[in-house]
Amino acid sequence: MSWEPFGARLRRAMDERGPLCVGIDPHAALLADWGLGDDVAGLERFSRTVVEATADRVAVLKPQSAFFERFGSRGVAVLEKSVEEARAAGALVVMDAKRGDIGSTMAAYAESFLHRDAPLFSDALTVSPYLGYGSLKPAVELARENGAGLFVLALTSNPEGAEVQRAVRGDGRTVGATMLAHLAAENAGQEPMGSFGAVVGATLGDLSSFDLAVNGPLLAPGIGAQGATAADLPAVFGAAVRNVVPNVSRGVLRHGPDVASLRAAAERFAEEIRAAVAPA
Numbered sequence: 001m002s003w004e005p006f007g008a009r010l011r012r013a014m015d016e017r018g019p020l021c022v023g024i025d026p027h028a029a030l031l032a033d034w035g036l037g038d039d040v041a042g043l044e045r046f047s048r049t050v051v052e053a054t055a056d057r058v059a060v061l062k063p064q065s066a067f068f069e070r071f072g073s074r075g076v077a078v079l080e081k082s083v084e085e086a087r088a089a090g091a092l093v094v095m096d097a098k099r100g101d102i103g104s105t106m107a108a109y110a111e112s113f114l115h116r117d118a119p120l121f122s123d124a125l126t127v128s129p130y131l132g133y134g135s136l137k138p139a140v141e142l143a144r145e146n147g148a149g150l151f152v153l154a155l156t157s158n159p160e161g162a163e164v165q166r167a168v169r170g171d172g173r174t175v176g177a178t179m180l181a182h183l184a185a186e187n188a189g190q191e192p193m194g195s196f197g198a199v200v201g202a203t204l205g206d207l208s209s210f211d212l213a214v215n216g217p218l219l220a221p222g223i224g225a226q227g228a229t230a231a232d233l234p235a236v237f238g239a240a241v242r243n244v245v246p247n248v249s250r251g252v253l254r255h256g257p258d259v260a261s262l263r264a265a266a267e268r269f270a271e272e273i274r275a276a277v278a279p280a
């Protein structure tokens with residue numbers, strides 16, 4: 001069976017729906033704000049409401065696995081259901097589980113999220129390359145076979161990331177730039193773009209010293225609660241802004257539990273992003 005690659009599916013979704021990615025991050029504080037219990041029933045209601053409000057209109061939904069794992073197997077069952085419902089409503093799902101391990105174990109993580117028969121199959125998975133980019137090879141291969149993708153943590157939105165990602169190697173390149181170069185090689189020649197994206201925070205200011213032209217998507221968290229705005233995107237990403245998938249989690253979620261208010265918040269962000277990245 002040959003599946004349409006994630007990069008092609010994502011480009012189409014971005015063209016049709018705009019590039020916004022809404023995060024499903026059921027923080028305990030948000031459950032309380034929504035009047036829900038910090039329990040599996042609250043989790044289920046929260047996740048279902050976000051899917052109902054947004055999955056038929058945004059390109060990407062990104063559930064944060066930790067908030068589901070917190071509730072054990074019943075939380076993971078809610079996650080499975082959310083992924084299924086989001087995909088059924090037409091959204092692509094990026095599973096934010098930030099996996100990374102030695103290659104032989106990485107293969108098992110890949111089987112868990114990137115194999116079409118896996119209960120948690122997702123269109124793409126966030127992965128950490130800090131056991132060495134090569135350790136991700138089994139995930140790259142399985143993603144390719146299943147028409148899925150990866151988002152590799154390259155330049156993360158948090159200030160602590162710099163001590164690793166901006167460290168300069170023996171060859172004069174930073175670690176983050178090296179990850180971007182690996183992705184560019186992975187995506188070479190793919191049309192309309194490759195399936196192997198980078199995570200690059202929208203909070204990072206001028207990134208002109210990095211070559212962001214990886215011919216793949218750039219997942220850009222940090223808008224809203226972490227202080228970046230849609231208007232920052234062109235200055236941060238330059239010409240690569242066309243490939244940016246901006247993520248907003250709490251900035252949208254704080255408008256729940258009312259479905260119409262959540263929807264309106266997502267639409268406001270989508271509109272600000274459209275205005276900011278529109279070709280001049």
Ligand SMILES: O=C(O)c1cc(=O)[nH]c(=O)n1[C@@H]1O[C@H](COP(=O)(O)O)[C@@H](O)[C@H]1O
Pocket residue numbers: 023025064096126155156157158199200201221222223224225226247248249250251
């Ligand atoms: O991979 C990610 O999604 C991610 C990478 C990164 O560098 N920074 C970052 O904030 N994230 C995730 O993006 C989401 C940001 O959430 P808000 O700050 O609430 O919009 C959280 O789920 C984070 O785990």
